[in-house]
Amino acid sequence: MTMRRVLPWALLLLAVAAVTWWASRPPAVPAVQVQTGPLVRSLQFSARVAAQSRVDVGATLTGRVATVAVREGDEVAAGAPLLRLEDDEARAALAQAEAQLAQARAAREGAGGSRLRAAEAQLAQAEAQRVAALADRQRTADLVARGFLSPARDDEAARALAVADAQAAAARAQRDALATRGSERVQADAAVAAAEAAVAAARARLMQTVVRAPTAARVLQRAVEPGQIVQPGRALLTLALAGPVELVAQVDERFLDELRVGQTATVVADAFPREPFGATLQRIAPRVDAQRGAVDLHLRPEAAPPFLREDMTLAVAVVTARRDRALVMPLAALRAGDEAWVVHDGRVNARRLKLGLRSDAGVEVLEGLVEGDWVMLGDQPAPGQRAQAVAAALPTPGSTGGMGAAGAAMTQAIGR
Known part of the structure; x- marks a missing residue:
């Protein structure tokens, strides 16, 4: 048989072999590798800046305002005159x-x-x-x-x-x-x-024709001008009494079991997303707001930055649990019944897991997996079928939605 007659048959055999090999190759499936590392669970919510005490100040006499000695934002000492009424x-x-x-x-x-x-x-x-x-x-x-x-x-x-x-x-x-x-x-x-x-x-x-500051304070609001007729009972100035700044938030009552006084938090302002600062949970309100199903939290900044303003909205992430070293599996790979599908030796295996701490992106695996295991993200192929793990990018956690620029920066700020 001449080479011209053998060559086509050889090429045909090679093509059939390639097709057979390609058809028999395990399908590629997106998967991620289980690794050991730190795991932090945090609760994220919005808060506002508030002075510990604020008071509304007004006159105790009916009269015409002669002078107003302060403007919004002024710092005043105890006993300092705020406004004077005509006193003839x-x-x-x-x-x-x-x-x-x-x-x-x-x-x-x-x-x-x-x-x-x-x-x-x-x-x-x-x-x-x-x-x-x-x-x-x-x-x-x-x-x-x-x-x-x-x-x-x-x-x-x-x-x-x-x-x-x-x-x-x-x-x-x-x-x-x-x-x-x-x-x-x-x-x-x-x-x-x-x-x-x-x-x-x-x-x-x-x-009484001179209205004075009850204690050292900062003027938050001025609602009076010279020449105005004022009467008792009307708030003319709102003062934030001098004292430590607090962060006040309302959190859904279903998270009460995760919160403890003394927990640390990371705080980020929308206007200053690159300047996070620390805070500590100081007090949890003793009662739940029945209408909103929420509980008030009071946090104290560790070192209040100068850009804080009264009633400014902030994004807060309270660390409610931490593992310095844990076997972590992405939450996206967890299936119903605390189960994971593992790609091992070219096949998909279902594993029942014993789980520990959960965060919004990962979960601690106590039993059922070892470091280096590849866990599937998709639903195909099913357990028992052949598969080949291909590294996939993890989805971005969605817990920061609706919190503005501060929420977008929060994951990086808390070291997730």
Whole structure:
């Protein structure tokens, strides 16, 4: 047989062999390799910046605003004036009250002062007469006893002493009445007390024309201008009291079992996605909002950056669990019943798994796989059929959706 006749048959045989080999080759399936590494589970949500306390400040009087001393964003010290009302009327009322007080004090002095001094002088005279009468009685009694005077003389001395005692008692009673219990004195004292109270009230009203900061604070909102008529009960300024900044968030109550006070978090602002900062979960509200089914969380920044603003929206990722070294399988490869399909020795095998910690992208495998195993991502071929693993790219976790630029940066920020 010549070469010309053999060559076509040889080429045909080679083609048939190639087709047979191609047809018998295991199909390529997308798969990923199980690896050992760190695994972090985090809970992501939105939060807002809030001062620990904020107050609305207003006037306690009805009046016209004379000046407003602050603008939004100003830092104020405790007691610093925030605004002033026109105070002409209040100053005039204080001057009138002070004049009435001076008049009442003068009237009290005129009503009881001179009479009291006269009564005290009369009492002093009566006491002196009593002392003289007592001494005369003692001398008379001694002379009567020695026989120099008659007993009648002793009776006269005794009567004189009794009269002196009665006069002294009457003078003392008159002095006491004028000093403490006299009706004129009581009325004069009451008039002075009323005038003093009127002065205190007028002075307090004048002080109320100046609205002051209750403590060190920052002005968040100003809703008043000079010339405006204001009334009690209306908020004119909103202040954020000085103190540590908090991050406040509402989280669905179904995540309560994952949250613990003291957990760390990474925070990113939409406006500053390249400047993440740390925070710590400080407090979990003791009650659940029944209408929204959510619980309030309060976080404290470790070092609050200067760009934070009141009510700014932030993306927060709280680390709720961590494994420094775990056998991790992509969550996309996990099948119903905690099962995975493994490509081994050219065939697909179904493996039942014992799982541990889960994140939004991966799951910890405790039993059922070893490092280096190839787990399938697709649904074909089925277990028992031939297959060839081909490395596939993992899908991007979808838990950051709806959180803006901060959410897009969060996965990198928390080291996932």
